[in-house]
Amino acid sequence: MAKYFGTNGVRGLLDLITPDFVSRMCAAFGHWSKCGKIVVARDTRTSGEMLEYAAIAGLLSAGCQVVRLGIAPSPTAEYQVLHQKANGAVVITASHNPPEWNAMKFVDARGIAVSRETGEGIERLFESRSRKAAPWNALRPIVKYPLACEDHANAVRKSVDPSVFKNAKPSLVLDCANGTMAKVGPALFKSLGCRVTTINANMDGTFPGRPGEPTEANIGDLIASVKALGADMGIAWDGDGDRVVFVDEKGKFVIGDRIFSLCADIALREKKGDVVTTVATTNAIRDIAAKYGSKVFYTGIGAPYLSEGVLTHDAVIGGEEVGGVVWPSLHFGKDGLMTAAKIVEAACAKPLSKLIAGLPVYYNSKTKIPCAPERKQRAMHAVAGFAKLAASKGKITTIDGIRVDFKDSWVIVRASGTENYLRIFAEAKTQEKAELLMKEYEAIAVKAAGQ
Numbered sequence: 001m002a003k004y005f006g007t008n009g010v011r012g013l014l015d016l017i018t019p020d021f022v023s024r025m026c027a028a029f030g031h032w033s034k035c036g037k038i039v040v041a042r043d044t045r046t047s048g049e050m051l052e053y054a055a056i057a058g059l060l061s062a063g064c065q066v067v068r069l070g071i072a073p074s075p076t077a078e079y080q081v082l083h084q085k086a087n088g089a090v091v092i093t094a095s096h097n098p099p100e101w102n103a104m105k106f107v108d109a110r111g112i113a114v115s116r117e118t119g120e121g122i123e124r125l126f127e128s129r130s131r132k133a134a135p136w137n138a139l140r141p142i143v144k145y146p147l148a149c150e151d152h153a154n155a156v157r158k159s160v161d162p163s164v165f166k167n168a169k170p171s172l173v174l175d176c177a178n179g180t181m182a183k184v185g186p187a188l189f190k191s192l193g194c195r196v197t198t199i200n201a202n203m204d205g206t207f208p209g210r211p212g213e214p215t216e217a218n219i220g221d222l223i224a225s226v227k228a229l230g231a232d233m234g235i236a237w238d239g240d241g242d243r244v245v246f247v248d249e250k251g252k253f254v255i256g257d258r259i260f261s262l263c264a265d266i267a268l269r270e271k272k273g274d275v276v277t278t279v280a281t282t283n284a285i286r287d288i289a290a291k292y293g294s295k296v297f298y299t300g301i302g303a304p305y306l307s308e309g310v311l312t313h314d315a316v317i318g319g320e321e322v323g324g325v326v327w328p329s330l331h332f333g334k335d336g337l338m339t340a341a342k343i344v345e346a347a348c349a350k351p352l353s354k355l356i357a358g359l360p361v362y363y364n365s366k367t368k369i370p371c372a373p374e375r376k377q378r379a380m381h382a383v384a385g386f387a388k389l390a391a392s393k394g395k396i397t398t399i400d401g402i403r404v405d406f407k408d409s410w411v412i413v414r415a416s417g418t419e420n421y422l423r424i425f426a427e428a429k430t431q432e433k434a435e436l437l438m439k440e441y442e443a444i445a446v447k448a449a450g451q
């Protein structure tokens, strides 16, 4: 079991994520990456510059060639790994966490984030005393690369039809969370001819505008701005720009799985192929894939598993329920810039609310139950036993937690990897059915967690 790696890198407060720790971990990653070319980027946090220097020092000590992007969104760094044929990337970002956090996100040569399981190998190198620093005559200079955001924006621009934007001239309100997307989002949409109003578009590592996570509760200013300006759409990114959420022209928040559903419909209409998603994603994806004769492949929850699935199955699109979408035509990470561009392109023809209304309709119900870490395994065992009995007409999937699929509904029970909870999520064709299904499994989980 990894000691430091979580589902997506090594994350913590600054008492763990010290310059010394970052330097040593990045040296270990450098060795794991065969001491080759490594792309380094960071988000806007106040600790970012300090930890960026530490990361670079560690990588250089391993004999790596460092390509320094400076402040850039995570998807920009992931794009650069493939664009520069690098051996990997280190992104200093804690994504949507509060400003006092920071993290190292590691990406391999395929452009896929390093998982907890793969991270164990890097940790072994981190602990190893026999790991040797590169000799004086193998050390290489840093290569500064200031064009990374421009490259990424150009790749996105080539993936849309500019005439659609020029004709419609949509009015957008962009909320950059004082994060990295301020560097690339507004410029891209202005260059496409959109009428752009920005909020929280000054890069500031104290995140004065709003918390980094783009939940409905956190983007009240964006919702109010869309309504006040009568804009066509509002777009809000998280701190490192891999996730994005939307507000329609009526000022209504659009949840993540609707956005992924819309993206899947767009991608499958443009190119024949399959879809990859996590086991906690809406059946609307299954329905959309069926419309195009495509298959859906499921993965565990977490960016590394989703990206790996997209690569393995050679899918045309991948996504998760909280608004992260992978466009493998660009790279294998979740890309909030490409997602925004494809949604705006589609909304040039029809208002976003109408596009969403055209998607398959499902209702969901969710809850979380306190469960001590030592009880999680036994509780999940009890849930599995019940599922086997109850699901004689359903299909059980155990890729991540226990998911039971019935004809028009499904339920998943998962033990949280980072918190002391069991999470239950049910989906059905009516709200009543979703709640009934959720309650059925809640009763079993409460009993099992309390034993």
Ligand code: MG
Pocket (backbone or CB within 6 Å): 095, 096, 238, 239, 240, 241, 242, 243
């Ligand atoms: Mg993020």
